Amino acid sequence: MRYVVSYEDGENKTKNATPTPARALELMASNRGAVVMDREFGEAYDLAMHALGKMVPKEPDYQYDGYDPEGHEAWEARCPTCGCELEDEGICPQCGQAIFWRDNEIW
Numbered sequence: 001m002r003y004v005v006s007y008e009d010g011e012n013k014t015k016n017a018t019p020t021p022a023r024a025l026e027l028m029a030s031n032r033g034a035v036v037m038d039r040e041f042g043e044a045y046d047l048a049m050h051a052l053g054k055m056v057p058k059e060p061d062y063q064y065d066g067y068d069p070e071g072h073e074a075w076e077a078r079c080p081t082c083g084c085e086l087e088d089e090g091i092c093p094q095c096g097q098a099i100f101w102r103d104n105e106i107w
């Protein structure tokens with residue numbers, strides 16, 4: 001069985017479009033209780049939502065790391081999902097979370 005999802009994306013109303021990962025995750029989360037599923041399918045559904053969540057870029061968390069040798073405050077960028085330290089990766093090398101960097105935040 002094939003499902004075709006309709007949704008609105010901002011200004012343009014798009015019919016029968018493939019949802020973005022963020023929209024697909026929103027749809028799955030809001031319909032979690034409406035879908036009849038046994039335990040195994042429920043776990044598969046949650047696993048799919050978890051995997052989809054890693055495709056939706058998140059900003060890094062910043063952790064204060066004292067002062068650098070020049071006396072400037074130093075901050076570490078960390079993955080918001082697993083907490084590992086990031087340099088400038090677009091995808092966390094440890095857990096696969098997509099990372100969104102603001103233009104002036106590439107380290």
Ligand SMILES: [Zn+2]
Binds near residue numbers: 080095
């Ligand atoms: Zn991670």
